[in-house]
Amino acid sequence: MSNPSFLSPVATPVRLPTPCAYLVSYDLKxxxxxxxxxxxxELQSSKDWFHYLTNTWxxxxxxxxxELGPLITSKIHNQDRLLITPAKxxxxxxxxxxxxxxxxxxxxxxW
Amino acid sequence: MxxxxxxxxxxxxxxxxxxxxxxxxxxxxTPLGFFVLALLIIEGFLWGAGSAFDLxxxxxxxxxxxxxxxxxxxxxxxxxxxVFFPKNLVFSEKSHLQAMAIYGAKDLPISELLIDNTPSVxxxxxxxxxxxxxxSANEVEGGQNE
Numbered sequence: 001m002s003n004p005s006f007l008s009p010v011a012t013p014v015r016l017p018t019p020c021a022y023l024v025s026y027d028l029k030x031x032x033x034x035x036x037x038x039x040x041x042e043l044q045s046s047k048d049w050f051h052y053l054t055n056t057w058x059x060x061x062x063x064x065x066x067e068l069g070p071l072i073t074s075k076i077h078n079q080d081r082l083l084i085t086p087a088k089x090x091x092x093x094x095x096x097x098x099x100x101x102x103x104x105x106x107x108x109x110x111w
Numbered sequence: 112m113x114x115x116x117x118x119x120x121x122x123x124x125x126x127x128x129x130x131x132x133x134x135x136x137x138x139x140x141t142p143l144g145f146f147v148l149a150l151l152i153i154e155g156f157l158w159g160a161g162s163a164f165d166l167x168x169x170x171x172x173x174x175x176x177x178x179x180x181x182x183x184x185x186x187x188x189x190x191x192x193x194v195f196f197p198k199n200l201v202f203s204e205k206s207h208l209q210a211m212a213i214y215g216a217k218d219l220p221i222s223e224l225l226i227d228n229t230p231s232v233x234x235x236x237x238x239x240x241x242x243x244x245x246x247s248a249n250e251v252e253g254g255q256n257e
Contacts, residue, residue: 001112048216051213096232100234
């Protein structure tokens with residue numbers, strides 16, 4: 001007799017119906033002995049991404065925050081700093097015109 | 112007693128030299144820093160050959176010319192690198208992080224050099240908040256009703 005799905009030991013990942021925007025900000029402190037290529041590859045594998053500031057990205061992902069956190073933090077050194085928060089529009093600042101175009105078309109205006 | 116004092120002084124001097132040496136080495140983070148260290152070594156060689164070592168005059172003069180030649184050679188190499196390969200001189204142990212990261216967006220990636228040269232503009236008008244847009248709309252409606 002097969003086990004019911006609620007007894008399955010492996011939790012199935014929850015996929016959001018539409019991608020959610022997350023702000024990822026970091027301080028990478030380790031020297032070049034640590035390979036950060038997987039970290040940047042993970043950010044660039046997002047449905048869409050925004051990187052006009054050196055240590056800040058906005059990524060569009062189908063994962064929830066609870067899933068995304070371990071996925072990204074596993075790819076940095078434990079001496080680094082990282083912050084992931086939901087990203088909402090509109091935004092204020094001083095950026096290239098292409099950056100504003102991306103923000104106006106991708107970020108939901110929720111405040 | 113005098114001998115002990117001299118030994119203590121010598122060991123203190125030696126310790127100071129060691130710590131100064133460590134500071135200099137720890138300050139080298141780029142190839143340019145390494146060239147600076149090379150020039151310091153040549154300077155030390157020049158000082159030693161000129162006065163510190165008990166060398167015959169002819170040997171001293173030849174050693175000084177060798178030192179000057181090395182100094183000019185290092186200077187020439189640094190000038191060539193500054194003119195033709197400036198980034199190679201200042202590439203540090205964290206430069207690989209910038210080298211790996213691409214800027215821009217997924218459908219419009221741009222290099223670090225281009226993003227440094229792209230001018231920025233302040234927030235465009237269409238970024239007004241919803242509250243500000245509704246206030247503006249109410250003001251227009253109020254004006255029309257009058």
